[in-house]
Amino acid sequence: MxxxxxxxxxxxxxxxxxxxxxxxxxxxxxxxxxxxxxxxxxxxxxxxxxxxxxxxxxxxxxxxxxxxxxxxxxxxxxxxxxxxxxxxxxxxxxxxxxxxxxxxxxxxxxxxxxxxxxxxxxxxxxxxxxxxxxxxxxxxxxxxxxxxxxxxxxxxxxxxxxxxxxVGSGHFVKMVHNGIEYGMMQAFAEGFALLKGREDFDLDLAAVAEMWRHGSVVRSWLLDLTADFLKQDQELADVAPVVADSGEGRWTAMEAIEQGVPAPVISLALAMRFASQGRNDYPAKLLAMMRKGFGGHFVATQGGDA
Missing domain, CATH: 3.40.50.720 (NAD(P)-binding Rossmann-like Domain)
Incomplete structure (x- = not known):
């Protein structure tokens, strides 16, 4: 054949x-x-x-x-x-x-x-x-x-x-698969950020990830990949905080709205990717100006102090 x-x-x-x-x-x-x-x-x-x-x-x-x-x-x-x-x-x-x-x-x-x-x-x-x-x-x-x-x-x-x-069901199942992937990736990213943030514990993130791979309920291929790159570099200083979205996460979120099925984890994971692409910059500026307007709060500027 x-x-x-x-x-x-x-x-x-x-x-x-x-x-x-x-x-x-x-x-x-x-x-x-x-x-x-x-x-x-x-x-x-x-x-x-x-x-x-x-x-x-x-x-x-x-x-x-x-x-x-x-x-x-x-x-x-x-x-x-x-x-x-x-x-x-x-x-x-x-x-x-x-x-x-x-x-x-x-x-x-x-x-x-x-x-x-x-x-x-x-x-x-x-x-x-x-x-x-x-x-x-x-x-x-x-x-x-x-x-x-x-x-x-x-x-x-x-x-x-x-x-x-x-016809259509294969790509539909793959779409939902990728939406789930968005949510899982976001959860791991947030969890490891919390671990890193507790600096007084001086946690070895690579060691934590490796330990979780064995017997833990969160073990997965995504965790395997995370453990691998954390062994090489835990700071990720050279990695830009920008995450692309391929389109399937959007389609999954739109499908949830169409069906009236709550999918907050997938939808928020998608929104976080938008935020990483600079799409939260203008809303954040508006928020800063609102706080200044009602409370006289400090507003930082691009060049330094407000």
Missing amino acids: QIAIVGLGRMGGNMARRLRRAGLEVVAYNRNGSVTDALAAETGLQAVHSLEELIQALPAPRIVWLMLPAGDATQQHIDQLVPLLSAGDVLVDGGNAFYKDSMARGQALAAQGLHFVDAGVSGGVWGLDNGYALMVGGADEAVQRLEPFLKALAPAPDKGWLHCGP
Whole structure:
């Protein structure tokens, strides 16, 4: 069986490597052809240098897996691929797309006789060796054809992947997964900040993190990662206090509002990321001026004292 991978960034490239390690045939395309050629030389996959060549290299019915940034990049590739595909082919979107967009794509492609599968992929740069968590949505027939590849990508053939339901459900489950991730990360960050703040105890944060990894109810992969970097540097003086948000935390918070389900931890974790990006600066200035207005309180200025 063959599968095509379009997009060979950190995730797509390592997924292609893992599939090749499992002995599966991979045809790969990347906008930068030198990346494709290098990966072909490393793994023995088949490199192609256009989407037309990609489709020609696959026997029908085809499976094409996109690992591209959500939004315009994914849509542009879908628009280019659809005229080249044949009825019964399977198109997989492994990016972090909004689940409602995936539902709409699935309907549009079904009208043209194509199968669409939305695949939420988690595992990051560690997925190559540890396997990926895969949350897929789509018709039974399409997912069954994907099974050999899902089993190879997952941590084990019977663990770490799930056919969640119809088109859209895979990206929906991945969206909520990432929202939970926001909350867990924020809780760890706040907890370790409190530990660091009690300077009279002179706590070794790396030692605390390492101890918590064994037997504690908060043990997790996030804690493992935290313990690793704290062993190297507990001050983090060279790290800017800016945290990006990829979009999935926003979508999860919006979904909570839509459903009327309280999700304060996820929503506040998202707000803290906004604050780290400087989006709390103007509100903080307004607060300072309000305090000055009603109580004559001191207001600090950018250049020094008020």
